[in-house]
Amino acid sequence: GQQLNQSPQSMFIQEGEDVSMNCTSSSIFNTWLWYKQDPGEGPVLLIALYKAGELTSNGRLTAQFGITRKDSFLNISASIPSDVGIYFCAGPMDSNYQLIWGAGTKLIIKP
C-alpha cells in the first residue's frame, strides 16, 4: 500500500551526536506524526504536527512540518543510549484517520 518515504533507513552514530531523519510524500498531509518504537513494544507518540511550517520541540527532539505539507523532519540533539530504537513518521490518510507509515529509521548508538 501507500507509504511515506522515510530516510535514512538506519543510522549508526556516536553518543552525544545530533540525529536527523525525514519523511516525504507525493501527497499533501494535514498532520504529521512521529513515533518511536522499542523492541516488543507499541509505538510511542513523540511529536504531532498540525500546521504547515510548524516547528515543535519535545525535550531534545525537534520536528518540523514542511511548508509544502509534503515533508517533515525529526531532529534529536545530543543523543543518549536510550534514544536507540526505530522511529516512524506517519500521516492520516482519510477522515477515519487511518495512518500511512514510513518504513522507519533504526537508530543505533555506538558507546
Added chain:
Amino acid sequence: GAVVSQHPSWVICKSGTSVKIECRSLDFQATTMFWYRQFPKQSLMLMATSNEGSKATYEQGVEKDKFLINHASLTLSTLTVTSAHPEDSSFYICSARVARHSTDTQYFGPGTRLTVL
C-alpha cells in the same frame, strides 16, 4: 498523553484454539480504534478500523471471520483470532484515535505477542 492498554501482553496457544485480545483506553473515550499486525523488521500493517457501536471495517486481504473485532464500548475493543494457526503468530497492536479541540492523533497500546504452536 492518552494511555492505551492491551491484555494479554503475550499468549501462547495450540493450533485450532481461539485467542481474544483486549484493547482499552484508560483515561479517555475512543470512538475509533485500530488493530494492526506487525512482522519482524517491518512497519505496522493495518488490519481493521473499529468504530464504537458499528461493524469493523477490514483492510483488503484480512479475513473478517478469522479476526473478529468487537467495539462494544467507548473504552474497549477486542480482537479474537479464531481457530488460530502458526501463520497467525505475530505482534498485534491496537491504537485509539484521540480528537481534542485542534489536535487529532493516535495512541498505541503496548502490543500482544501471539505464538501459535
